[in-house]
Amino acid sequence: MSDYILEMNRISKEFTGVKALSDVTFKVERGEIHCLIGENGAGKSTLMKVLSGVYPHGTYSGDIVFEGSVQNFGKISDSVKTGIAIIYQELALFPDLTVYENIFAGNEVKRGALVDWNQTIVQAKQMLQKVKLNVNPETLIKELGVGKQQLVEIAKALSKNVKLLILDEPTAALNENDSENLLELLRELKNQGITCIMISHKLKEVIAIADKATVLRDGRTICTLDASKGEISESIIIKNMVGREIDDIYPKRANKAIGKTILEVKKWSAHDPQLGRQVVKEVNLHVKKGEIVGIAGLMGSGRTELALSIFGNPKSYKLQGELLLDGIPRTIKHPSEAIKAGIAYVTEDRKGDGLFLIQDIKSNVTAANLRAISSSGVINVNEEVKVANQYKNNLNVKAPSVEQIVGNLSGGNQQKVSLGKWLFVGPKLLILDEPTRGIDVGAKFEIYTIMNKLIDEGMSIIMISSELGEVLGMSDRIYVMAEGRIKGELSIDEADQEKIMQYATQ
Known part of the structure; x- marks a missing residue:
């Protein structure tokens, strides 16, 4: 008994x-x-x-x-x-x-x-x-x-x-x-x-x-x-x-139409004055149109620091090297400049940095692009609701309405709202930092499907992930970082978990 x-x-x-x-x-x-x-x-x-x-x-x-x-x-x-x-x-x-x-x-x-x-x-x-x-x-x-x-x-x-x-x-x-x-x-x-x-x-x-x-x-x-x-x-x-079988948790894209290089960094370094050391060291990296580039590595390898240094440098690192967008050298000094240049960044810490948890869905979705729904400095509330409903429906956010407080949503739905917030700025390059951390397998599948749809529409994605299965399942090409450096670059055909870990532990 x-x-x-x-x-x-x-x-x-x-x-x-x-x-x-x-x-x-x-x-x-x-x-x-x-x-x-x-x-x-x-x-x-x-x-x-x-x-x-x-x-x-x-x-x-x-x-x-x-x-x-x-x-x-x-x-x-x-x-x-x-x-x-x-x-x-x-x-x-x-x-x-x-x-x-x-x-x-x-x-x-x-x-x-x-x-x-x-x-x-x-x-x-x-x-x-x-x-x-x-x-x-x-x-x-x-x-x-x-x-x-x-x-x-x-x-x-x-x-x-x-x-x-x-x-x-x-x-x-x-x-x-x-x-x-x-x-x-x-x-x-x-x-x-x-x-x-x-x-x-x-x-x-x-x-x-x-x-x-x-x-x-x-x-x-x-x-x-x-x-x-x-x-x-x-x-x-x-x-x-x-409630259903997911035969392949990583949905495949039917057609891969990879185009020209849209982002390139050359000998890119970032020095953190607070830590007193370099957190990114002479990185060479490029991303093409219609491509998902995975960045793998252990915690502390410099992946997030690299992403932040590209996305307008909000941590005020001392930067060296060259950044090119569509082949043209650019200097981006603030996240607002990165957004104007077509770069968006979905943070790994959606609760701390990515969302306003005490505000509703519509306020979060439009937060990074208020000008698009404003006139003479006044927000058009009807337009805000319209835009928020569009992303709620497109991203399948499970909530009674766009008036729902984001802090009351599940982790997967919070992540979709965070994604919607950055899609509303209309980026050419989307940086996803740990896009499925803390969400369940069903919500992961939905996020992956959204990623593939964005790629099919011509967007490019940099995906930082600590899950090797995710990196291997979703990427077209993989960079591996350790100690602030790119230790290896692998095509998806040659990549496996053993090779990634070899580079990550060098």
């Missing part, structure tokens, strides 16, 4: 008439790693917020049964006291406090009425050992990388005697080594009797770690897959996530 630590029965949740969850059933056995998967907007995070008390009892219907008892969590602290801890993608740490202060924030070790700081440090060291993080507990959080901060979050959860640990996209911002270390830690926690729920878009990670995986689609439970029965495979997961 199954020993369920958690049962969520017939959970339904609405937001202003929109049903986010509909009769969801979700069961987790004690001591297992259970992945919760689905497209953006499927209801995964909403379900976990119901479980953790972010959405309190009374705001949803259905029952939460934890360790055999029905729970009516009114706030997050109620679920924490019961032994449930949730770690979100955006880490909830205090950057200017120490590691030990963060681990026991709100759960202070006290002697009488006073905090016992010596004992706090001792216990913090014990928690750090559990998560295999070798740092001084007196280190400030802001001095740690994202991977180590993630481990501090887990140590914080363990300090509260957690029984069920929930991780929402825990590896989204981590490199491959940090991601693998985190997955190995979850396996060790499982051996210690801690049950884990992990939300992830990375199917390889799900396949590698999940004992079971539950798929949500459109706010409903579709199925629960069991690894012991061989049910957790990429094809089965995708079919259940999107």
Whole structure:
């Protein structure tokens, strides 16, 4: 007989008439790693917020049964006291406090009425050992990388005697080594009797770690897959996530009509005065009309710095070298000049740099080209709505209307709005920096299809991506960067993952 630590029965949740969850059933056995998967907007995070008390009892219907008892969590602290801890993608740490202060924030070790700081440090060291993080507990959080901060979050959860640990996209911002270390830690926690729920878009990670995986689609439970029965495979997961089979996640273009060179940089270097060093070193690169040029490389290789230096240099690097557009030497000193020259840049950080999250879709879509919908400095609201609806429909943004606040959209739909914003400026060259980071396989397919359509219409694309499958699946030609330099150039016919990694690690 199954020993369920958690049962969520017939959970339904609405937001202003929109049903986010509909009769969801979700069961987790004690001591297992259970992945919760689905497209953006499927209801995964909403379900976990119901479980953790972010959405309190009374705001949803259905029952939460934890360790055999029905729970009516009114706030997050109620679920924490019961032994449930949730770690979100955006880490909830205090950057200017120490590691030990963060681990026991709100759960202070006290002697009488006073905090016992010596004992706090001792216990913090014990928690750090559990998560295999070798740092001084007196280190400030802001001095740690994202991977180590993630481990501090887990140590914080363990300090509260957690029984069920929930991780929402825990590896989204981590490199491959940090991601693998985190997955190995979850396996060790499982051996210690801690049950884990992990939300992830990375199917390889799900396949590698999940004992079971539950798929949500459109706010409903579709199925629960069991690894012991061989049910957790990429094809089965995708079919259940999107409701159809995606035989080729990277759609092919029927006709490749590659034309003349539209962008070329020669001996292009960028010096970052804040870091006091060169971040781009004597790069030679060109892009032709109707071509997708992939730029691969490890984190810190200089890919984003190269893109920013081309797109009007917003970081104020000291630049050297030559930039040519349509064969004509150009000096572009500001992003506004890059836009006028026909260059657009979709940032890797859509939430931090790419979008105004508190504003609606129409305001975001038109933000980079307000002159096109203005007269005498006054925005034509009717024209703004018309333009926004055009991109909403063309890019298949799933939202009730263009009045929808962008911060309330799923990651995939936010990315489409960010893309629409830059397409509205009418670029000849579109730079996409990590275009599918943090979005699900169905939304990725839609982004790839949009890219192919843009190329067919005569646009050119530079695509920066950390996913080698994506680089190989979508590019016509690939540059590989390491330490700020181009280490290799590969045609798509000769490229493979091994060659890319050889260049990337030189």
